[in-house]
Amino acid sequence: MDLKRLSHLLALADERHFGRAAERVHLSQPALSRSIQALESETGQRLFDRDTGDVRPTPAGEFLIERARRLLFDARSLERDMALYSDRQLGSLAFGVGPFPAAMLMHQVVPRLRLDHPAVTLRVEVNNWQILEARLRAEAIEFFVADIRNFTAESDLLIRSLGQVSAGFFVRPEHPLAGRQVSMGELEGYGIATTRLPEVVKLETARTLGISTRQALPIVLECDDVALLKTVAGSTDTILGVIHGAVAEDIRVGRLIELHVVDRPGFHSEIGVVSLQGRSLSPTALCVIEAVVGEMQSVHVEQSPRF
Amino acid sequence: MDLKRLSHLLALADERHFGRAAERVHLSQPALSRSIQALESETGQRLFDRDTGDVRPTPAGEFLIERARRLLFDARSLERDMALYSDRQLGSLAFGVGPFPAAMLMHQVVPRLRLDHPAVTLRVEVNNWQILEARLRAEAIEFFVADIRNFTAESDLLIRSLGQVSAGFFVRPEHPLAGRQVSMGELEGYGIATTRLPEVVKLETARTLGISTRQALPIVLECDDVALLKTVAGSTDTILGVIHGAVAEDIRVGRLIELHVVDRPGFHSEIGVVSLQGRSLSPTALCVIEAVVGEMQSVHVEQSPRF
């Protein structure tokens, strides 16, 4: 059953005339005649009654024509859908985001995606990097955006760095430490709320501070939900330790202010895109990654610490 | 979009191995490789990631594979349906039957059709020959079985005679005329009930009787519903004038008996199959016509007048 043949069938069914039907399918008239004959031979049924100057479908012809019309419609839909898919206007995309990138980038990127690609089904998994890595290997997500400092030596993962983003300590405006220079030691009395940090980051930070014990950072609340962390910092004197991008809006409206820590360590995060080595990404995934890159760049500009 | 190509796609998607997939679609491995490449070129998307010894669909591949699977299923269904249609196991059939053939043949033929071809949708139009001819020309029915004496000269109709069937006069057992020889003249007092007869038949019958006026046959009830005619003859002294085949069962069970008319004219009907000249019939239609022919023959045997 060849689709081209079936399209010849439909042309003849519509035109009821070999000459015109042949023209319609860009074929010579004898070629169309042969094509129809081949179909009749294939089905073992006469499909058209030809009385000179009068071509009409037989009952068997009507039967086949009706079904062929549906099949060809479906075939054309498939081609159209594939074109739309290539144009990122159809399909589905699942990707992951770490807590910080989610708070910093996704509030811009996801609404934009919904506007630009309304027919693409999205699944955005916000989770910590361990879960995201497992999800990626299980191919439940195509890629994820997260802190990439855990994935240095992994050769089966393709890691694209989007650069470092600085972090800081943030408190509510009425906080006792607000508005003046503070030392790291002073933070201990209030405790720090932050996301679940990779071990490497904790150790590195401690080392930067010149402290050998893990207790160097007085973390009193570990939670991957940045919105929840903000609520805690906004309603208590707990100190929020996150990247600047995650609280840009809160600082703008005055809900939070940054502490001016004089001996502040090189507290930062390195954001990157992680995908499986050697696996192609969908057009939409590539598009989202570009959007994330672009968003990172634009955030970077306005992301310098403000006191 | 070629269906063969898509079947190659599915084979590779299932086997995840060019060699095995090629074997499955009866192709050499390089040929399959080219076929997939052609599809990738056509869609503009890489469809499989090939790492030596590991072939896996890309997201674009998954997208296409899923849809291709549905399309190929539909294509195979079409082929299967067409085969079933040719084998008279699928489709629909509309045909017409005159009142007499309906009463004589269809009670055998239609149940048999339902048993042998359960998946074929039937429409049986029982009507008089004028309506049936119009329905045939409108192509609302493929053919009809009726008295063909009206269709002698029609060249655009294809008429297949099934032979003559004799008619007679029938009454209820308690009828005053029952059980003895009667003359045509005696019928007049009770009146005859019959179907709407063609003018030619009326005239011919009158001529056979040697009477010149149309009033020769004292028809008091004209109706195309044979069952209704029978009810009238069974509950009144009205005389039923129909073909023998239409009342075979009623005579067998003693509901009606035939009048022994001594000067009975050559009262008969000529049954035939009428279809459009030069128009092919569906396989099922041909099958039904054969069944009607066979039924006519078997009825003919037991159809000799009994007194």
Add this chain to the structure above:
DNA sequence: CGTTATTACGTAGATCGTAAGAATA
């Protein structure tokens, strides 16, 4: 080095267009 996918190349089959033929009005 063995396995597996791709590229090269010559061939067989399908399909095409032009031209000639047959049928019908």
Add this chain to the structure above:
DNA sequence: TATTCTTACGATCTACGTAATAACG
């Protein structure tokens, strides 16, 4: 005789298999 479908024939294009090549473990 004009129109329309079919058959004949030569050309072209596609898809195939075999063989050689390349990539990877």
